[in-house]
Amino acid sequence: MTTLHGRTVLVTGGTGGIGKETARRLARLAARVVLVGRDLGRARSAVEEIRRDTGNGDIAALTADLTRQRDVRRLAGELTDRYGALHVLVNNAGVVANRRELTEDGVETAFAANVLAPFALTHLLLPVLRASAPARVVNVTGGIPRGRIDLDNLQGEKSYVGLSSYNQTKLALMAMSYAFAERLAGTGVTVNVAYPGHACTSMNKGLASTTYPVLARPVVPLLKLLMPVLYGGRAVVDASRSSAHLASSPELAGMHGTYVDSRGRPTRWPASVRDERNRVAIWEMCRRLSPVDDARWPGREWGSTG
Numbered sequence: 103m104t105t106l107h108g109r110t111v112l113v114t115g116g117t118g119g120i121g122k123e124t125a126r127r128l129a130r131l132a133a134r135v136v137l138v139g140r141d142l143g144r145a146r147s148a149v150e151e152i153r154r155d156t157g158n159g160d161i162a163a164l165t166a167d168l169t170r171q172r173d174v175r176r177l178a179g180e181l182t183d184r185y186g187a188l189h190v191l192v193n194n195a196g197v198v199a200n201r202r203e204l205t206e207d208g209v210e211t212a213f214a215a216n217v218l219a220p221f222a223l224t225h226l227l228l229p230v231l232r233a234s235a236p237a238r239v240v241n242v243t244g245g246i247p248r249g250r251i252d253l254d255n256l257q258g259e260k261s262y263v264g265l266s267s268y269n270q271t272k273l274a275l276m277a278m279s280y281a282f283a284e285r286l287a288g289t290g291v292t293v294n295v296a297y298p299g300h301a302c303t304s305m306n307k308g309l310a311s312t313t314y315p316v317l318a319r320p321v322v323p324l325l326k327l328l329m330p331v332l333y334g335g336r337a338v339v340d341a342s343r344s345s346a347h348l349a350s351s352p353e354l355a356g357m358h359g360t361y362v363d364s365r366g367r368p369t370r371w372p373a374s375v376r377d378e379r380n381r382v383a384i385w386e387m388c389r390r391l392s393p394v395d396d397a398r399w400p401g402r403e404w405g406s407t408g
């Protein structure tokens with residue numbers, strides 16, 4: 103049987119929704135699990151719930167608002183100082199914003215949470231991940247991951263519709279993840295992307311009708327009625343399967359630069375992600391917004407799984 107005993111796992115957005123179910127699955131495999139959420143009260147109750155439910159006492163939480171770069175840096179420092187090891191990082195937390203708003207760093211909120219936070223957190227935790235290798239990074243995508251990436255509108259600079267922008271940030275996250283995988287080939291740290299599938303969670307319950315594209319707005323009331331019926335109940339547990347699988351499955355040791363669907367099956371990357379120009383542009387955009395020192399990385403040529 104798979105065991106993660108002796109392994110330390112960090113799950114962002116682990117205090118609720120799909121992330122909490124991912125954390126619960128990994129706790130059942132005896133990992134030390136560290137959850138990340140913004141609120142100490144919610145974090146404490148998630149820790150207690152998972153401890154009670156799994157019998158694993160080695161569950162803890164750290165708080166950070168991942169839309170803030172200073173919180174991302176503090177989180178990476180706290181994890182490193184407290185645990186000194188990290189075998190799995192699940193960048194699960196994601197945000198859909200109803201309106202275009204800028205964070206204190208001057209970055210659009212959804213882009214900050216969905217792209218910049220995983221970029222910076224992975225980079226800042228790389229020393230501890232490499233020291234703990236073999237280690238895995240799992241990035242959670244979402245939306246409808248197809249179509250072109252509009253590099254000039256990734257932060258809604260030209261136009262903003264919440265769900266369309268969310269979709270763009272998830273494509274950008276995938277391109278950034280692919281670029282990470284290229285740079286980390288051969289380091290003992292693997293990077294893969296999971297699509298979870300739908301679940302009725304706080305993310306979609308809180309959406310305003312103006313967050314949907316104009317053509318979909320007339321059917322939003324119906325969608326809101328159907329959502330709990332179609333994606334309530336166990337859907338949230340099922341949606342944690344692909345990321346938990348990438349995080350823990352022994353057969354996937356060494357699997358790198360792969361995108362898996364909600365059942366954990368390797369899937370072709372979207373064309374826009376396979377386009378190297380997008381990967382380079384998004385990597386540079388992230389570096390500009392959250393300066394990282396990637397000069398020491400191996401940067402070895404990495405064969406595409408396209």
Ligand SMILES: NC(=O)c1ccc[n+]([C@@H]2O[C@H](COP(=O)([O-])OP(=O)(O)OC[C@H]3O[C@@H](n4cnc5c(N)ncnc54)[C@H](OP(=O)(O)O)[C@@H]3O)[C@@H](O)[C@H]2O)c1
Pocket residue numbers: 114115116117118119120121138139140141144145166167168169194195196197215242243244245298299300301302303304305306
């Ligand atoms: N739900 C779906 O149908 C669906 C479909 C495809 C992909 N996804 C993806 O799956 C992932 C999880 O989605 P979900 O539906 O579980 O979302 P969710 O219910 O909104 O997730 C809640 C979790 O995210 C944390 N969180 C939210 N904003 C945060 C921030 N700014 N900083 C730190 N933590 C934050 C919450 O922490 P607090 O305790 O602080 O609230 C909580 O732990 C996301 O990446 C999403 O894009 C979801």
